[in-house]
Each structure stands twice: as C-alpha cells, then as structure tokens.
Amino acid sequence: xxxxxxxxxxxxxxxxxxxxxxxxxxxxxxxxxxxxxxxxxxxxxxxxxxxxxxxxxxxxxxxxxxxxxxxxxxxxxxxxxxxxxxxxxxxxxxxxxxxxxxxxxxxxxxxxxxxxxxxxxxxxxxxxxxxxxxxxxxxxxxxxxxxxxxxxxxxxxxxxxxxxxxxxxxxxxxxxxxxxxxxxxxxxxxxxxxxxxxxxxxxxxxxxxxxxxxxx
Ligand SMILES: C[S@@+](CC[C@H](N)C(=O)[O-])C[C@H]1O[C@@H](n2cnc3c(N)ncnc32)[C@H](O)[C@@H]1O
Numbered sequence: 559x560x561x562x563x564x565x566x567x568x569x570x571x572x573x574x575x576x577x578x579x580x581x582x583x584x585x586x587x588x589x590x591x592x593x594x595x596x597x598x599x600x601x602x603x604x605x606x607x608x609x610x611x612x613x614x615x616x617x618x619x620x621x622x623x624x625x626x627x628x629x630x631x632x633x634x635x636x637x638x639x640x641x642x643x644x645x646x647x648x649x650x651x652x653x654x655x656x657x658x659x660x661x662x663x664x665x666x667x668x669x670x671x672x673x674x675x676x677x678x679x680x681x682x683x684x685x686x687x688x689x690x691x692x693x694x695x696x697x698x699x700x701x702x703x704x705x706x707x708x709x710x711x712x713x714x715x716x717x718x719x720x721x722x723x724x725x726x727x728x729x730x731x732x733x734x735x736x737x738x739x740x741x742x743x744x745x746x747x748x749x750x751x752x753x754x755x756x757x758x759x760x761x762x763x764x765x766x767x768x769x770x771x772x773x774x
Pocket of ligand 1: 671
C-alpha cells in the first residue's frame with residue numbers, strides 16, 4: 559500500500575462517524591447527480607445492473623443505488639467507514655481494501671467514484687483511471703466527482719471542518735482541464751458527460767461531475 563493511502567486510511571478511520579453526519583447534507587444533491595447515471599446503466603444493461611462504489615465511504619451513494627435494485631458492491635480502505643456503510647446498506651457486498659492493489663475476480667457494468675480521485679497525487683491519476691477501466695465491462699460507465707479548483711496543488715493538509723481530530727490527509731486540488739484530460743488521455747475510454755454543480759452555500763464549493771464509457 560502506498561504511504562499516502564496508509565495515511566488517508568487512518569484519517570478516515572478516525573473521522574468515520576463525523577463523516578457520516580456531515581455527508582448527509584449532500585444526500586439530495588447526490589441523489590440528483592446519480593439519477594441520470596443510474597438511468598444510463600439501466601437502459602444499457604437492464605434492471606439489476608452491477609455497480610461498484612469505489613471509496614464507498616459510509617454508503618450515501620450506495621443507498622441510492624440499492625433503492626433502485628442495482629446489484630451492488632463497494633470497496634473502501636477504511637474499516638470504520640465500511641462498517642457504517644454496511645449498517646446503512648446491508649444489501650451491498652462491501653470489501654475492505656485498497657482499490658489500487660485489490661484483485662477483482664469480476665467486472666462491473668458501472669463504477670461510481672465520488673469524492674475519491676482527489677485523495678491521489680497527479681502522478682497516480684492514470685493508475686486509477688486504468689484500474690477502473692480494467693474492472694468495467696465493454697460499454698460500461700464510470701461516474702466520478704471532485705471539487706473544482708482554479709490552480710493545481712497537492713500535499714498533506716488538515717481535513718477541514720472536522721472537530722477534535724488530527725486529520726492530516728493527502729489531498730489534490732484538480733482543475734477542470736486536468737479532470738477532463740485524465741479520461742481523454744486514456745485509450746479505449748470516451749467522455750460522455752461533464753458538468754459543474756454548486757454545493758450548498760455552507761460549503762461554498764463547485765463540484766465537477768464526469769461520466770465516461772469504456773469503449774472496448
Ligand atoms: C471523501 S470520502 C468519499 C466517500 C463517498 N464516496 C462519498 O462521496 O461520500 C473518500 C473515501 O475513499 C476511501 N479511500 C481512500 N483511499 C482509498 C483506496 N486506495 N482504496 C479504497 N478506498 C479508499 C476513504 O477511506 C474514504 O472513505
């Protein structure tokens with residue numbers, strides 16, 4: 559496991575309960591973000607299409623997939639985040655492990671990877687996208703999100719908005735061009751959708767939401 563993954567694993571283990579409470583405010587936003595993606599998957603693969611949530615956290619997005627009858631999987635490196643996800647989405651099959659090193663014995667129709675890529679340095683961007691491509695069936699879709707930033711930056715920094723915990727984790731700030739190009743630069747993938755969405759006033763961020771397809 560890479561050093562920054564070890565650090566992030568510890569941080570998410572520590573903040574899991576707080577994360578669960580905070581992420582609830584985005585439930586409605588993320589239900590709306592997932593709806594067209596879920597419709598796309600159902601149209602292409604039928605009801606019960608298989609989906610894996612990568613960095614599933616405490617299961618906010620998985621709940622929305624489970625409500626719609628998807629065959630649902632999740633993976634998270636933090637045991638404490640995964641435990642809460644199991645509580646929230648008992649029907650999902652959740653694995654605890656590092657996505658980058660995990661060997662998957664099957665492929666999926668869809669991958670959902672929300673608020674995940676910014677936990678990796680730029681130098682590993684291709685590793686993540688290629689790993690996603692390797693677990694998608696041909697024609698399968700991936701949705702990914704991260705916050706928009708005007709200048710790229712990365713390093714260890716205290717996770718904001720968390721009280722009474724030391725939570726220094728690895729974080730990368732992505733620009734729009736970088737985010738879109740991360741997919742465009744990989745052969746066999748096609749960008750199918752990209753848009754921006756403002757978060758609640760309280761958080762004052764803009765999210766980038768990107769969907770790509772594995773062509774073959
Ligand atoms: C910011 S949270 C996002 C959780 C969820 N997708 C959401 O949007 O609420 C990122 C999650 O990715 C997990 N994570 C970080 N690195 C990982 C890795 N290498 N493999 C699997 N999960 C990882 C963390 O433990 C954390 O639960």
